[in-house]
Amino acid sequence: MNIKRYISLMALFCLILAPLKAQSYGHIEIISVEKNTEILKKLQKLELEFLMEWKGRIYIILRKELIDLSKLEIEGISYRLETGNFYPYKSREMISIQSGLNGDYHSYSEVETDLLAIEESSPHIAKLYDIGDSLEGRNIYALKISDNVLMDENEAEVLFIGCHHAREWISVEVPLLLAEYIVENYETNPEIKRLVDQSQIWIIPLLNPDGLEYSIHFYRYWRKNRRNNGDGSYGVDINRNYDYKWGFDNEGSSPETFSVVYRGESPFSEPETQAIRDLFGQRHFQALISYHSYSQIILYPWGYISQPSEKDSLLSDIAVNMSNLIQSVNGTLYNFGQAGSSLYLTNGDTTDWAFGVYDIPSYTIELPPIDILLGGFFNAEEEIQAIFRENLPAALFLIDWAIQDYDPQMNSIEENRKIFREKLLRPKRFRKSALK
Ligand code: 0X9
Numbered sequence: 001m002n003i004k005r006y007i008s009l010m011a012l013f014c015l016i017l018a019p020l021k022a023q024s025y026g027h028i029e030i031i032s033v034e035k036n037t038e039i040l041k042k043l044q045k046l047e048l049e050f051l052m053e054w055k056g057r058i059y060i061i062l063r064k065e066l067i068d069l070s071k072l073e074i075e076g077i078s079y080r081l082e083t084g085n086f087y088p089y090k091s092r093e094m095i096s097i098q099s100g101l102n103g104d105y106h107s108y109s110e111v112e113t114d115l116l117a118i119e120e121s122s123p124h125i126a127k128l129y130d131i132g133d134s135l136e137g138r139n140i141y142a143l144k145i146s147d148n149v150l151m152d153e154n155e156a157e158v159l160f161i162g163c164h165h166a167r168e169w170i171s172v173e174v175p176l177l178l179a180e181y182i183v184e185n186y187e188t189n190p191e192i193k194r195l196v197d198q199s200q201i202w203i204i205p206l207l208n209p210d211g212l213e214y215s216i217h218f219y220r221y222w223r224k225n226r227r228n229n230g231d232g233s234y235g236v237d238i239n240r241n242y243d244y245k246w247g248f249d250n251e252g253s254s255p256e257t258f259s260v261v262y263r264g265e266s267p268f269s270e271p272e273t274q275a276i277r278d279l280f281g282q283r284h285f286q287a288l289i290s291y292h293s294y295s296q297i298i299l300y301p302w303g304y305i306s307q308p309s310e311k312d313s314l315l316s317d318i319a320v321n322m323s324n325l326i327q328s329v330n331g332t333l334y335n336f337g338q339a340g341s342s343l344y345l346t347n348g349d350t351t352d353w354a355f356g357v358y359d360i361p362s363y364t365i366e367l368p369p370i371d372i373l374l375g376g377f378f379n380a381e382e383e384i385q386a387i388f389r390e391n392l393p394a395a396l397f398l399i400d401w402a403i404q405d406y407d408p409q410m411n412s413i414e415e416n417r418k419i420f421r422e423k424l425l426r427p428k429r430f431r432k433s434a435l436k
């Protein structure tokens, strides 16, 4: 990653994560300011909580309104009070681009409806599983796609996960569209048929349904799940709750309940991570992608330290191929690199756990945009299709990669570890037979 870009990303990231404060909505105010270069420059200096951009204005949450307002006044930034336009004060229709509060983005029940429709339309290749319940009782769905889908075949398995983080709405859309695409093209596209026939593809588009609903209906900027921490704060960062180097340090995650990167009381304390853990216990995955946003970057372990793993060259080879394939679609460049050194440190995240415990290549794809000035977590609805389309060949590539390397004689965890070790010595022939 270009160093200037990195520094500005980090600065903006600090700006976003600045308010590590108990979630309390009693006295917040929401204001908006005009979006222009001069104001953006000034805003970067102030530790304010960015909510969203809409129609050329930046919306900001003020938790300590007098202090925060005086900061704006000192900088000579004029603002408009918007609190009254937001739920629960008033309907949030104003920020919805189309009907409903989430426009073209999926809510929990819309995801559920679409997954059921996929299964109903193609029961021979798609089977929907409920792999756990969220804290508020919503289902965590996993769609399996394969020929002989009801059978547990001795084939490569690949997992795609969306929405660990509630506000990253685009991360629901990409895996959901992937599921639809694969099923819809099975009969007509021989390359898709080959992949489906030779593998077992698992797609969990919405791992954090409670968080997503909260983000849609109350607080767009919500990240964690909705665990009541019992001290007035809510939420565990699901992507800090996996049992590999959990709580390794307080930089990559936080022991503080109010933090946006709170790691939870213990590893796998949350139903969402338990669902993933249990699914891994029953399957034999060879690779995984966990979609997040934003930053436009493909990340791989380790995340908990900045030193590379011994399999760095293999992990990076696959990432290079995925990045090239992505770029070949719309020309969008996704950087790639080791998570802990390319972005920032995390501990207890999905990919470190899958790689550390199961020895499989595991990727976090941070979807577009590349930075907050291009929208941050708030991708326009019109961008959904293009973002999915550019990610499609990379996802298919990883499935193909898993198929090519799968040895049906050796599919226990131990044996898969061996296979993965051997891959290090045997660089892959990367096939770019991307599917149209
Ligand atoms: O912090 C995270 O969990 C991921 N980024 S996000 O902005 N979507 O929250 C990054 C996880 C990848 N791991 C590391 N960067 N170490």
Ligand code: ZN
Residues within 6 Å of the ligand: 164, 165, 168, 291, 292, 293
């Ligand atoms: Zn995320």
